[in-house]
Amino acid sequence: MASPKKKEDSDWFSWALIVFLFLVELWPIALILLLAKLFGKDRNKELPPEKSPSQARAAAKRMTRSPIPKKSTARWLQIIGALVAVVGVLGALDPLDALFYSSDWIGLWLEDFLAGLAMAVAGIAMLGKGYFMDRQLGRFSKYLAVLGDRDAMPVEELARTLGYPERRTERDLQRMIDKGYFGGKAYLNVEMGYLFRSGEADQALRRQKIETPKEAEEGYSGILRKIRRANDCIADPILSAKIDRLEEIAAKIFRAVEADPKKLGRIDTFLNYYLPTTQKLLDSYAEFEAAGVEGENLRQAKQRIEATMDSIIRGFEHQLDELYQSDALDVDSDIRVMETMLRWDTASTEQDFGSTDQKQDA
Structure with missing residues (x-):
């Protein structure tokens, strides 16, 4: 070389x-x-020669520090x-x-x-x-x-955070890898859609996915856990309080469905659209805060999410209210029947007492 x-x-x-x-x-x-x-294609760099373990460790330490362009x-x-x-x-x-x-x-x-x-x-x-x-x-x-000090990051997340097309982000990352910005061991895993600084980071991510219990991310508890996890990453106290309210309403909706499984069909749109979209917005907001980049695009995106949160809360509350619509109708029907019976019983009692009083007077 x-x-x-x-x-x-x-x-x-x-x-x-x-x-x-x-x-x-x-x-x-x-x-x-x-x-x-000027416009010729960049050639991939040659691999460095084998080094002793001490030299390799020193080189690895240097390579973890990304150069500033x-x-x-x-x-x-x-x-x-x-x-x-x-x-x-x-x-x-x-x-x-x-x-x-x-x-x-x-x-x-x-x-x-x-x-x-x-x-x-x-x-x-x-x-x-x-x-x-x-x-x-x-x-x-x-x-x-x-990227910061992270050893692995999804390309899609990186592109979404900065507002770039995913294909351009992939090309840019490959150029950065070829130029040595992430060290000599970095590569793109196209199958997983990840940028890895080293093979060790790839293996660590695979082990983490295997060790994470599947049940922990499934079901109603998993949905609430994801909302709470996003909330933990958000520093804004006002938005965090609104997310607490969202989690509270969502928990009430899930309890209502667990108590009466027949209500599950009424929350299809809530489960398949509103919840995933809300989760995506919360995750994006958390990523924007973690990015450390205060650009105009990120600022406007965060403001739109903050402004939309009140409407989302009202939508969640409306969904909870809709779940109890039939129960409210049943209660109303019961009250009407009871009022009718009370009126009939009261009229009957008055008639009976009225006849008795007339006989005594006679």
């Missing part, structure tokens, strides 16, 4: 060669080399690209003017025009590459901030 010093020297040599070819007016070759250098290269590309583009455009305007007004030395003027045009294209390519790198490094910094 080539040392970083040799790689850096090779990089400077390629830039020097491109500049030299432009200066000696071999701009077609220089332009091809420049475009290949530097934007200096991107900015220099944009600055130099803009300057080269301006010089190229200015260099192409003069021979272009001569081509229109003079037929003499047309071959010479055309050559100068194409040389200036090539320099302008090279500058625009460098400017575009610098802009692309700047945007990419900005996303890399956000990925590192959200």
Whole structure:
């Protein structure tokens, strides 16, 4: 494997060669080399040679610290690209003017025009590459901030937290892995949809899934446990109090269904839509708080969840009230029957007492 010093020297040599070819007016070759250098596909890095156990432990400790992306290269590309583009455009305007007004030395003027045009294209390519790198490094910094010290994280969760498409997130993470941002052992597990910093993290997650009792996450108790778990991760006291109210109402709904299984059919929409959607919103809010990124998109998403929580509580309360609709009708029917019987018994008693009193008077 080539040392970083040799790689850096090779990089400077390629830039020097491109500049030299432009200066000696071999701009077609220089332009091809420049475009290949700027937009060529990154090659995967070679694996490092085997090391002793002590060296491996020291290297592993260094690799757990993710490097901070530097934007200096991107900015220099944009600055130099803009300057080269301006010089190229200015260099192409003069021979272009001569081509229109003079037929003499047309071959010479055309050559100068194409040389200036090539320099302008090279500058625009460098400017575009610098802009692309700047945007990419900005996303890399956000990925590192959200991932933090975790050894494993779902790609879908990372994409949802930052509001990026999942496919773009996968491509960015693969580029970061190739560039060594997560250390030499990191990889994407496409089957599980996870980013792992090492194989040990992958195995630990698999063991955790096996050891977690399936019953703990199933049934009504599992649903309430998930709501409570999300609430424990949310720091906002007002929202946390509202989630406590949600959990209380949901527990009453489940108790009502357990007491009368016939009511289960009435909470299909509640179980299959309202509860999962509410859980997803709570999990997202907890992830937004844990992300540590106070961007405008995250702030607006959190505010919308907070504003929606009152409507969700009213919906839960309405669902609980609907469960007791038939019971309320039965109570109302019983009361009507009782009132009718009481009126009949009272009238009958009065009639009996009235007849007795009349006989005594006689």
